Amino acid sequence: xxxxxxxxxxxxxxxxxxxxxxxxxxxDNAPVPSPGPGEASLRTLHISLDPYVxxxxxxxxxxxxxxxxxxxxxxxxxxxxxxxxxxxLAPGDVVLGYGGWQEYSVExxxxxxxxxxxxAPVTTALGxxxxxxxxxxxxxxxxxxxxxxxxxxxxRRRVPSAPRSRRSPACAVPxxxxxxxxxxxxxxxxxxxxxVALDHRAxxxxxxxxxxxxxxxxxxxxxxxxxxxxxxxxxxNEFARVPVCGLAANYNATSLPEGPDRxxxxxxxxxxxxxxxxxxxxxxxxxTMFEDFQREMSAWVTAGDVRYHEDVxxxxxxxxxAFVGMPRGDNLGKALITLS
Amino acid sequence: xxxxxxxxxxxxxxxxxxxxxxxxxxxDNAPVPSPGPGEASLRTLHISLDPYVxxxxxxxxxxxxxxxxxxxxxxxxxxxxxxxxxxxLAPGDVVLGYGGWQEYSVExxxxxxxxxxxxAPVTTALGxxxxxxxxxxxxxxxxxxxxxxxxxxxxRRRVPSAPRSRRSPACAVPxxxxxxxxxxxxxxxxxxxxxVALDHRAxxxxxxxxxxxxxxxxxxxxxxxxxxxxxxxxxxNEFARVPVCGLAANYNATSLPEGPDRxxxxxxxxxxxxxxxxxxxxxxxxxTMFEDFQREMSAWVTAGDVRYHEDVxxxxxxxxxAFVGMPRGDNLGKALITLS
Numbered sequence: 012x013x014x015x016x017x018x019x020x021x022x023x024x025x026x027x028x029x030x031x032x033x034x035x036x037x038x039d040n041a042p043v044p045s046p047g048p049g050e051a052s053l054r055t056l057h058i059s060l061d062p063y064v065x066x067x068x069x070x071x072x073x074x075x076x077x078x079x080x081x082x083x084x085x086x087x088x089x090x091x092x093x094x095x096x097x098x099x100l101a102p103g104d105v106v107l108g109y110g111g112w113q114e115y116s117v118e119x120x121x122x123x124x125x126x127x128x129x130x131a132p133v134t135t136a137l138g139x140x141x142x143x144x145x146x147x148x149x150x151x152x153x154x155x156x157x158x159x160x161x162x163x164x165x166x167r168r169r170v171p172s173a174p175r176s177r178r179s180p181a182c183a184v185p186x187x188x189x190x191x192x193x194x195x196x197x198x199x200x201x202x203x204x205x206x207v208a209l210d211h212r213a214x215x216x217x218x219x220x221x222x223x224x225x226x227x228x229x230x231x232x233x234x235x236x237x238x239x240x241x242x243x244x245x246x247x248n249e250f251a252r253v254p255v256c257g258l259a260a261n262y263n264a265t266s267l268p269e270g271p272d273r274x275x276x277x278x279x280x281x282x283x284x285x286x287x288x289x290x291x292x293x294x295x296x297x298x299t300m301f302e303d304f305q306r307e308m309s310a311w312v313t314a315g316d317v318r319y320h321e322d323v324x325x326x327x328x329x330x331x332x333a334f335v336g337m338p339r340g341d342n343l344g345k346a347l348i349t350l351s
Numbered sequence: 352x353x354x355x356x357x358x359x360x361x362x363x364x365x366x367x368x369x370x371x372x373x374x375x376x377x378x379d380n381a382p383v384p385s386p387g388p389g390e391a392s393l394r395t396l397h398i399s400l401d402p403y404v405x406x407x408x409x410x411x412x413x414x415x416x417x418x419x420x421x422x423x424x425x426x427x428x429x430x431x432x433x434x435x436x437x438x439x440l441a442p443g444d445v446v447l448g449y450g451g452w453q454e455y456s457v458e459x460x461x462x463x464x465x466x467x468x469x470x471a472p473v474t475t476a477l478g479x480x481x482x483x484x485x486x487x488x489x490x491x492x493x494x495x496x497x498x499x500x501x502x503x504x505x506x507r508r509r510v511p512s513a514p515r516s517r518r519s520p521a522c523a524v525p526x527x528x529x530x531x532x533x534x535x536x537x538x539x540x541x542x543x544x545x546x547v548a549l550d551h552r553a554x555x556x557x558x559x560x561x562x563x564x565x566x567x568x569x570x571x572x573x574x575x576x577x578x579x580x581x582x583x584x585x586x587x588n589e590f591a592r593v594p595v596c597g598l599a600a601n602y603n604a605t606s607l608p609e610g611p612d613r614x615x616x617x618x619x620x621x622x623x624x625x626x627x628x629x630x631x632x633x634x635x636x637x638x639t640m641f642e643d644f645q646r647e648m649s650a651w652v653t654a655g656d657v658r659y660h661e662d663v664x665x666x667x668x669x670x671x672x673a674f675v676g677m678p679r680g681d682n683l684g685k686a687l688i689t690l691s
Binding site: 237278286 | 573576577580590595596597598600601604606607608609610611612613614615616617618619620621622623624625626627628629630631632635
């Protein structure tokens, strides 16, 4: 590959304080990297935008190491192989990798997973058939004890906190739209199989949620926190199970909210209702469940039992604005950057 | 039985605001109740004092219905059968019942469980071999995944929050004394098999706990809350499991503590460390585990693997002061009232 070809990329210019601002992102160019022994060079087709990346911009240990200032912003990617050290990846292959916010990346040949464009749109490897879909699958089945394909132990009560692409037979899905203009969005959510869409910014979310789930809630998939959790917790039934995979409402917080301190009251709810709160990262379950997930989820998507939506922004340069818009609710469905 | 015999009893005079005061308790006498068809009359020998009773004094739904003002204070009892409607209970039998704070009670014959005084001291039916012991057993095994008798998945890291009578092979037990005069109590705790006793009122509990458990904590049996939980949570390891069976530090609270609001940060810890918080009431596990518990715990007590301590106050009239002293840490071990 010609090394005078330029690699456009977006790097972390400074650690954001609260919501990231444009100056936290540095757009620049570098020579396209050449693969070394055992490596392949990849041209990025699609980039996944995920809320967890906000946490990695902080200089604080969480479940993943922080990025350093100057690093290319991290993220899963679907890419085309340009050049490869060995036959396991051939030029033209489309792969799932972790190239981040740039036009070209170099990864070890053993790293990326080859995708079959005939089997499913390749972008699904970043969404419903990839990490986000697996997160939903693992949390709902291993922790929530919901068994898709069988009657749920608690039908019509499962509440995902961010509109995603998970629906399984015998489980109704009340959900909520993150958009202030909820009315304009309830139609797409319903087309995805959502039974009830609630605007979390409108008044009396607890009351509307209780009305939408009159028998209470047995499983709540927590990936937002904040006011949604406050409302849901009031409707949780005895023995309810709460897989906790994200708290997007907190990610831009710069300090603890004002009091009173409700942490003891939260423990009191756990006790009084025999709740299970279980934090998890999908990688915990990948070794034992990912193969089942791929087989089952592919079948559900094919059968139309699971429907998904992608929110595609075209152009690398627009990645920061699309990323910042996620916690505001600007996207509906899986947020992707497609490189033009 | 002569009905002019008097039954001394202690009733709820008013719902306590915060810590109960003497005027919340009404001491009076009533005729000894006579058993009806299918009933037995019992003379109380020992009364169990348990923290959960404080919650039942409030007019608030928790996992048990509240007492009404005027009710005899509830509690488990070891009693002697005085008169019985049928042969399943004979006069002189010693039974485990739920007579509450009074000298005589009437219960359905099918209710009380007959005890064998030759097998174990009958007071153990209110403690190590009864509900409190079973609570510890169920929480540590079913939720904490500690398997007594086998090497623990996480030796030397288990922390019970109130000094009790649970110790199993291969599990070290750092504990803390609730008494301000911790030095005077560390000896009895150590004699019970506690490896480290910490005074939760002395400065820098988090630092001392971290020093006592340098590899972190995998299982924390939560029955206190408050400052102890705050300290423990800092030392919890990834995938730590927290059976939540009580929050004694909160029971006398009359309002939420001042801020900031740390409830979102608590959820953040659940997420970042993949924690399991699981509230439970022992009755959830009784149908499936109580028989195993009785067999195993009896054997452990006989072998000296589990040691216990009873904190006995003599005289029904002293029940209120002993009860109020529990959250202050006045007792060491199982709090009992023995009727003179």
